[in-house]
Amino acid sequence: MAEFAAHAPGTFCWVELTTSDPEAAKRFYSELFDWTHHDDPVAPGLVYTMLFRGGKSVGALHKQRSEETDQGVPPHWSAYVSVADLEASAVRVSALGGRLLAPPLDVMNFGRMAVLQDPTGAVLSLWQPGQHHGAQLKDEPGSLCWAELMTPDTGRARDFYCGLFDWGAKKSDLTEMEYTEFTQGEGSLAGMMPITPDMGPVPPNWMLYFATASVDRVAETAQRLGGRLIVPPRDIPKVGRFTVAQDPQGAVFAAITLG
Numbered sequence: 001m002a003e004f005a006a007h008a009p010g011t012f013c014w015v016e017l018t019t020s021d022p023e024a025a026k027r028f029y030s031e032l033f034d035w036t037h038h039d040d041p042v043a044p045g046l047v048y049t050m051l052f053r054g055g056k057s058v059g060a061l062h063k064q065r066s067e068e069t070d071q072g073v074p075p076h077w078s079a080y081v082s083v084a085d086l087e088a089s090a091v092r093v094s095a096l097g098g099r100l101l102a103p104p105l106d107v108m109n110f111g112r113m114a115v116l117q118d119p120t121g122a123v124l125s126l127w128q129p130g131q132h133h134g135a136q137l138k139d140e141p142g143s144l145c146w147a148e149l150m151t152p153d154t155g156r157a158r159d160f161y162c163g164l165f166d167w168g169a170k171k172s173d174l175t176e177m178e179y180t181e182f183t184q185g186e187g188s189l190a191g192m193m194p195i196t197p198d199m200g201p202v203p204p205n206w207m208l209y210f211a212t213a214s215v216d217r218v219a220e221t222a223q224r225l226g227g228r229l230i231v232p233p234r235d236i237p238k239v240g241r242f243t244v245a246q247d248p249q250g251a252v253f254a255a256i257t258l259g
Contacts, residue, residue: 002139003056006129007082010165010184013127013134014080015144015208017061020069020249022049025061028225028247032218033142033210037061042108053142058135075251077208078115078125079147081165086112086128089164096163097156107132118160120151121204139211145256146209149192150202154180157192209242209254218255219243 007013019025026037026049036052051059064075083089086104093100093116101123102115110132115125127134137143151157158169158180168183172191181188195202212218215233222245223229230252231244242256 002137002143004134004136004138006133007135008184009082009084010167011082011189012079012138012144012147013082013129014125015059015135016078016080016125017059017075017251018064018068018078019061019075019247019251020064022047022061022063025247025249025251028222028227029061031225032221033058033212035142053137053140056135056137056143058137058143075247075249077251077253078123079144079206079208080113080125080127080134082134083126083128083165086114086126089126089128090114090116092164096160098160098164118151118157118204120153120157120160122149122151122157122206124206141211141213143211144208145211145258146254147190148207148209148254149190149205150195150207151192151204152195154178154192154194205252207244207252207254209256212255212257215241215243215255215257219245222247 017025029035034053038050040048040050042048049061050057090100090104097119098116100114101117104112104114106112109130111130112128113125117123139145149157161167161182162169169180170183172179172181178194180192182190219229219233226248228246229243230246233241233243235241240256240258242254244254246252
């Protein structure tokens with residue numbers, strides 16, 4: 001199993017679901033990915049639910065704040081990237097043309113976080129670990145295995161993220177479509193593709209992919225439990241089989257069986 005006690009700076013370390021109905025979301029994803037959960041009341045009126053697969057943490061969920069709901073922000077999945085120095089990273093965000101939606105703040109003794117919006121509009125969170133380093137499980141069934149940026153300006157986004165995290169970028173040789181792989185050292189850790197007119201009104205976003213032994217089972221289960229398929233299961237030559245779905249509350253995610 002791909003178990004982690006810590007995550008290197010510049011790598012994806014945590015995922016978090018913001019949802020309008022935590023109880024319904026727990027039921028949906030527990031059946032979908034065989035997750036268990038533990039509710040942690042962290043403040044008056046705020047419960048943070050940790051999600052586990054096989055006893056190892058994979059992410060968390062919490063109820064959406066009324067301010068977000070009033071602003072029309074839909075339920076959504078968020079990704080966190082680990083950083084060694086949050087203050088320095090926040091300065092780089094602004095210098096590279098992004099903006100901070102939430103400035104650096106302490107999350108008790110667990111760590112420090114900030115939320116950024118890149119120059120093309122996609123949102124991503126930063127995490128400087130304290131007691132909490134991130135997910136204990138990745139790249140295994142029921143856990144995060146890939147993150148993919150969809151953006152209307154791949155060149156601007158590439159320059160931003162490579163400058164912020166010291167990532168490399170290369171054109172993927174696994175597909176004929178325009179697809180960029182973000183790299184760290186010898187490995188790829190995320191992808192990027194352009195939003196094209198034929199996709200319709202897709203906002204810039206980071207899509208999160210969860211590994212599964214059977215994409216078709218995930219797709220069937222998601223529909224049976226009240227979700228809907230945005231992209232039905234399909235094969236990606238030399239990569240695997242994937243689907244994109246929306247949970248009953250509206251959050252979008254992807255699942256993939258790697259070939």
